[in-house]
Structures are given as structure tokens and as C-alpha cells.
Amino acid sequence: MNYSQLSFKDTLGLSTEELQRSLLKLLLGMHELAQEAGEASREIVPTPISAITPKDHNKALEIWRSDGLPMLPTLPGRPCPACEAETSHAVFESYDGYTFHECQRCGTWYVPLGVTWDLFARLFEKSPAAAAVAKDVASQRRSQLEDQDLSRFLRYLAAVMPLLPEREGSLRYLDIGCNVGHSLQAAKSVGILAHGVEVDPYPGEIARREGHTVVRFLEDLPPGNYDIISFWETLEHIADPLAELQLASSRLAEGGLLVFTVPNLMALGLRLLREKCTYAYGGFNSPGHINFFSKRSIALLLDRAGLSLINVDYEYSNMGVELAGYLQGGIDPAQPFSILSPPKHLSDFVNGIWPIITMIESTMGTLPMMQCIACHKGSEPLFAGKLAEKTQAAAANIREQAIARLKESPDPASLLEAMKEELQKRDDHVAMRIYRRIEKIRTSLQSLFRKPRTS
Numbered sequence: 001m002n003y004s005q006l007s008f009k010d011t012l013g014l015s016t017e018e019l020q021r022s023l024l025k026l027l028l029g030m031h032e033l034a035q036e037a038g039e040a041s042r043e044i045v046p047t048p049i050s051a052i053t054p055k056d057h058n059k060a061l062e063i064w065r066s067d068g069l070p071m072l073p074t075l076p077g078r079p080c081p082a083c084e085a086e087t088s089h090a091v092f093e094s095y096d097g098y099t100f101h102e103c104q105r106c107g108t109w110y111v112p113l114g115v116t117w118d119l120f121a122r123l124f125e126k127s128p129a130a131a132a133v134a135k136d137v138a139s140q141r142r143s144q145l146e147d148q149d150l151s152r153f154l155r156y157l158a159a160v161m162p163l164l165p166e167r168e169g170s171l172r173y174l175d176i177g178c179n180v181g182h183s184l185q186a187a188k189s190v191g192i193l194a195h196g197v198e199v200d201p202y203p204g205e206i207a208r209r210e211g212h213t214v215v216r217f218l219e220d221l222p223p224g225n226y227d228i229i230s231f232w233e234t235l236e237h238i239a240d241p242l243a244e245l246q247l248a249s250s251r252l253a254e255g256g257l258l259v260f261t262v263p264n265l266m267a268l269g270l271r272l273l274r275e276k277c278t279y280a281y282g283g284f285n286s287p288g289h290i291n292f293f294s295k296r297s298i299a300l301l302l303d304r305a306g307l308s309l310i311n312v313d314y315e316y317s318n319m320g321v322e323l324a325g326y327l328q329g330g331i332d333p334a335q336p337f338s339i340l341s342p343p344k345h346l347s348d349f350v351n352g353i354w355p356i357i358t359m360i361e362s363t364m365g366t367l368p369m370m371q372c373i374a375c376h377k378g379s380e381p382l383f384a385g386k387l388a389e390k391t392q393a394a395a396a397n398i399r400e401q402a403i404a405r406l407k408e409s410p411d412p413a414s415l416l417e418a419m420k421e422e423l424q425k426r427d428d429h430v431a432m433r434i435y436r437r438i439e440k441i442r443t444s445l446q447s448l449f450r451k452p453r454t455s
Helices: 008-012 016-037 054-074 117-126 128-144 146-163 182-189 201-209 241-250 268-276 295-304 320-327 344-364 381-408 412-450
Strands: 088-093 099-103 172-176 193-197 213-215 226-232 252-263 307-315 369-376
Touching (some): 088 268, 146 369, 172 182, 226 241, 241 252
16 A cells, blocks of 8 residues: 655644654653653563463473474475575574574565474374363364454455456355455355365364365365455465465456455564564464565565466454563563563553554554555556545544544643642652651651650
8 A cells, every 4th residue: 555645744733853853852751751650660571472372382392392393304404485595594493493594586475384284183192182272272263262253354354355356146256365264254144155274173073063175285275266356364374375376376367356464574563572473483383474575575476376466455453562661671581572561651552642653653554464465467457546545545544543542531741740640649649658667667656756765
């Protein structure tokens, strides 16, 4: 999406110079607040782990380290998944023991090993406990995340369907990496014929029990092309995404759209936290996030598959408190990705301003997730007009959100003043307690010395 015509003056009524002055005032206020607050206790930032509970996560990780990690040296190597360059250098080691590399040609971060489902089939054969955890995770997604998934997939489909050229009959939809089938359920609820592909045997079986047409490999699908093909948070898990995209392209109807979400390599959280990032892992009970693409590198990959990237949106939010805690050195070495929060006064401040920062990040393309739309090369003109309308509507929406935020939220100076008052009240309360205790001790001492002596 192109936001190049939006300026601070247009959106917020501020010139660049006025914004700089406001930020400098904010910085000075934060420094003063920190000086007044002094040292404070710090707590571990809660970690979201998707459908897997912390208990199951730790159990699966323990099994992986003992039974799975030693198998990594047996895996074949692989080049950059985006541009196929062979030259790269290591950037970090994830908490589950994978070394991530950066491509020296296109900048993609990736695990230079062929991590596929074969690795985990071997792990489950070796460790029935690992297989049991994987089954539990699939069941948890079906029972715990249904409403959240349905809402998300309906939103994705609602953004894509108006872009398609008009056609007769029902739309045909294919989701590759459909997991337990929530995406197919969402599509069927709006009258779309939906099929799925899921290589993980456990969620795939759950989807089939729910009555969905789901196969393990794309080649096993019934004949016919699809108007919409999706990879919702799937390409980052695939060792050879080019091959999958080429197969998907062959089943994409003329005038159809290929849509997908992938973690954003340019996300502030990922680039800063690296091995401490909760979603930077190679996989301990299924192939993990072994590919991290930028907008540039995903466009290169699509081009090699005969596809053209025509739109990118950014969504979700980096965790401000987590980033602030990490930048303050709040690392707990006893836990793989635990980060200590900043002092409470700073956490409150970060939470107060973070919605605004998220809006700025969305225009800069540094939010955690990319939502991408692609088509066959040469089909771009079919979608140009509607995409232009979509871009203008999105820019207007950002402006409206910014204006609404200005009206409903206190300005940073007011926020700082309120925090200072709260700190002063806290200090006054502590001082009063100390004063009362001193007075009590003084009174006791006076009573002791005033007692008459007995002969």
C-alpha cells in the first residue's frame, strides 16, 4: 500500500518540526519521570504462545531438546528460500536450537536446513510423548481459537472478494495449510465452495471429521481451479515455498487471487529481539518459522513462481512493554524467551502511547504481520482500479483514527503530569507511613524515660 502522499500535516495537523519538538518534550518528561520514580521491581512479561499452553510448550521443548535437536545435523542444507542464493551468514540461534541465517543477496532470514514433516514423523516415532503433545495442540486450537480464527478469516476474505472480477456461480476457495479447518468454515458461511490442504496429520484429521474436504498434498485435490487460494501463516513453515507457490499458481483460475499472511522481517520486535522473539523458532513439534520475508524478498519469491505482488497491508502490534523491557536489559537467562518488564511507571507510559505508535508503524511497514495479495503476471490491470480505491480508503481510515485518537486521548504532556501526580501521592503516602512509625517510636521512648523509678 502506498502512503507516500500522507504527511504529518495532513494527518495530524502537525508539521515535521512541530512533531520533532513534541517528541523532544516527551523525551525530557520521560527522563524526569524516571528520575523521580527511582528503582522499581520488574515482572516477567506475559508471553502469548498461540494455541499451545505454556505447560505443553515447555514439555514439548524439553522433549525436542533431548530427542529432536540431535537429529538436525542429519538434515540436508538449502539455499535462500526467496532468491536461492547460497551465500549467507548466521544472525542468531533460536530458543529451540536452530541457527538463523541472513541471505547476503536479498536479506531474507531463514534456517539453512530442509526442515520438513519427515523430521517430526521421526521424532514422534521415537517419542510417543512428543506425538501426544502435538495432538493436544491441535485439539486446543479447535476448541479454544475457533471464534478468533473465524473472525480473522472472515475479515481476510471480506478484503479480497470485492477485488475479484465478477463471475457466475459460487466462488471456489482453496486454503493451503488449513490446520483444523476454521478458514474453510468461514468461507462456507458466506457461500464459498472451500477445499483445504494440511500436511500435519493431527489437525487435518480434525478438519475432515468436521466434514471439510481436506487432503494432505496439493496434488491430491479434486480437479478444477480456484478463484482464491490462500496461505494463511503457512509459507514461513515451508522448506521449499517456491515449489508450493508454483503448484498453487497452476490451480489459480484466470482472474483469481493468491492471498497470504507471513511474519514481517522488518517488524520492530523481530529485528530487535531476535532469539528472544517468541515467534522466532525453527520448530519443536512441527516445522516452525524457518523463513522470514520482507516485502522485497517475498516479491522476489512470487516473481520466480510466475506471480506478481500487487498489495501489502500490515497488521497486529509489537508488544511495547516487551520491547521497552528488552532495551532496558530485562532478560531472564533462566527462561528461553522471558523478558522482564520495565518499571511500572514506564510500562504504564508505554501502554498509554503504544496505540499511536502502532498507527505510525502501520504506515512504515514495521508491524509483525504482512497481509499480501498476488496474481498471475500480466493480470495486474484487472485489479488496478479496485486496489487504488482500497488504498485511498485505507489512507482515509488512518487519518480518521488519528483524529479520533487526538480527540479522545490525553496529550503526552498531560499523561506525564498525571503520572507525576500518582508518583507524588505514592511518595507522600510512604513518607506519612514513615513519619507515623517514627512518631510511634518517639512516643514509646518518651514513655519509657518518663516512668518513675522504683526504690
